Amino acid sequence: MSGGETELVQYFAAKGKLNRAKFPIGIGDDMAQIKLPRGNSVLITTDMLLDGVHFDTKEASLEQIGYKSMAASLSDCAAMATIPLAAVVSVALPRNFGAAKLKKLHKGILIAAKKYNCPLIGGDMTSWRKPLAVSVAMLSVPGKTKPVRRSTAKTGDVICVTGTLGGSIVKKHLEFEPRLKESLMIAQGGANSMMDISDGLSTDLNHICRLSKKGAIVYADRIPITRNAKGLIAALKDGEDFELLFTMPQGKFGRLKKQWRFKIKLTVIGKIVAGSSVKIKMPYGKVAELLPAGFDHLRKTR
Amino acid sequence: MSGGETELVQYFAAKGKLNRAKFPIGIGDDMAQIKLPRGNSVLITTDMLLDGVHFDTKEASLEQIGYKSMAASLSDCAAMATIPLAAVVSVALPRNFGAAKLKKLHKGILIAAKKYNCPLIGGDMTSWRKPLAVSVAMLSVPGKTKPVRRSTAKTGDVICVTGTLGGSIVKKHLEFEPRLKESLMIAQGGANSMMDISDGLSTDLNHICRLSKKGAIVYADRIPITRNAKGLIAALKDGEDFELLFTMPQGKFGRLKKQWRFKIKLTVIGKIVAGSSVKIKMPYGKVAELLPAGFDHLRKTR
CATH class of the missing domain: 3.90.650.10 (PurM-like C-terminal domain)
Known part of the structure; x- marks a missing residue:
């Protein structure tokens, strides 16, 4: 391994130079921001949660795993002081995961979706012979202030x-x-x-x-x-x-x-x-x- | 397994009843649509691509895998007759994947991003002791027509x-x-x-x-x-x-x-x-x- 995560994020940000008028916030913050016509903007974040890393299917319930997957992205919305809008979730399911288990995972997702007013509006599922992976992408909109960034701390704060x-x-x-x-x-x-x-x-x-x-x-x-x-x-x-x-x-x-x-x-x-x-x-x-x-x-x- | 994918998608759609004024298109189509103030709307799709299922790291190059991950979501944008706006990508990396390999995967993502004018604006990466998983979430906007849905075929078409x-x-x-x-x-x-x-x-x-x-x-x-x-x-x-x-x-x-x-x-x-x-x-x-x-x-x- 030649570089850590921080260096790579800097590399990705440099390689994919963004149009700052259209994307005022890009790679390296909690969410990216996209300007839309007529003064609108949306923000987006994504998080992949993995069995054995972010949760352990032997210890956590599937409802907890579903909840946590949403909550991690909701926390990104909070990190920028934005208001959650909607989420999509893609899952990689272990073979023989089954509909009953998937419904439990879904239940946990919906608990977070309802509690924080951030409906699940789409998704994708695939099975494989490997452990559970859950990837959430979430949209938000700014509140009464601009999104608060990581890069704008001031001396004396x-x-x-x-x-x-x-x-x-x-x-x-x-x-x-x-x-x-x-x-x-x-x-x-x-x-x-x-x-x-x-x-x-x-x-x-x-x-x-x-x-x-x-x-x-x-x-x-x-x-x-x-x-x-x-x-x-x-x-x-x-x-x-x-x-x-x-x-x-x-x-x-x-x-x-x-x-x-x-x-x-x-x-x-x-x-x-x-x-x-x-x-x-x-x-x-x-x-x-x-x-x-x-x-x-x-x-x-x- | 008690039910197939179609039945489950119907179950999810029924459980998470959406406000149709805000989300005119939800679970079950190629993308979901979110209405925003002042006549704007965005659409979102997500796809998780897995080693051994959608690609094989022993046969495909990492550039190809990166390209395909983006192209699958770009195809969803096409499926609705919408114009790609931006993408975020979360990845689960096999242990010891390394920065060099990650840069190749990233290169493939950027090739698609540039070719189809859909910049990569954010992401998430985690390593685990399992195979590569790549999850893309992509935003688009309607073209000159409304998004074209799956559910609106007419007799005689x-x-x-x-x-x-x-x-x-x-x-x-x-x-x-x-x-x-x-x-x-x-x-x-x-x-x-x-x-x-x-x-x-x-x-x-x-x-x-x-x-x-x-x-x-x-x-x-x-x-x-x-x-x-x-x-x-x-x-x-x-x-x-x-x-x-x-x-x-x-x-x-x-x-x-x-x-x-x-x-x-x-x-x-x-x-x-x-x-x-x-x-x-x-x-x-x-x-x-x-x-x-x-x-x-x-x-x-x-």
């Missing part, structure tokens, strides 16, 4: 997260709630940049900083750690938290926090700074480089 | 196909050209119904008839058979022809044929009739029922 981080593998990764309503309010509150935490805080904050051409300092003792997570390292590295990571000016964050009516808490964990290095200040005072350390799908198989 | 049928497995299935320009002209010529032939003529004509609540009579000796195909049976049953199957009033077909400037030939192979039975008249005069006999992904593994 506070770095914030929703909820708590780490330990998702215990159960949350199958049943998480995409932060759709929360993200709309965060965007209206004036977020400069946002994404969902799917590959771990350390990796994902590095994405925001690299794309925004900024540095960051994170305070380890401010990171909200999930109760059953294995401490700070889990909160930094565990994938699939599906919480929001966003940056905004400190004053706006203060106002947002006063208006906040959701159960999910907001926490400032650090600050965007000039430069390019992402650092973490440990509780005992040492400052270390915060390297991308979450999952890199081309460096290792989970 | 002639049944027509583009090109020749059968024997796609030899090579064509990897390098076929989606009939995008041809389909726009066919739609403007007044087609009442259309789809692309992906599961074999016999299966796909049965789809049009079932959805349109019509019958059909096909004349075996008029079916244009590909030179290297194994005769009539191949032309009826072979999947992945990716030619267009459409119906239109006889007079309109006459005018269309006069104006036709494309290399691909148009052939009338039969007629839509009242009722519900799909029949084939053999060269020696016998009339038989034409059963869906193409691929059914839930009945058998290819």
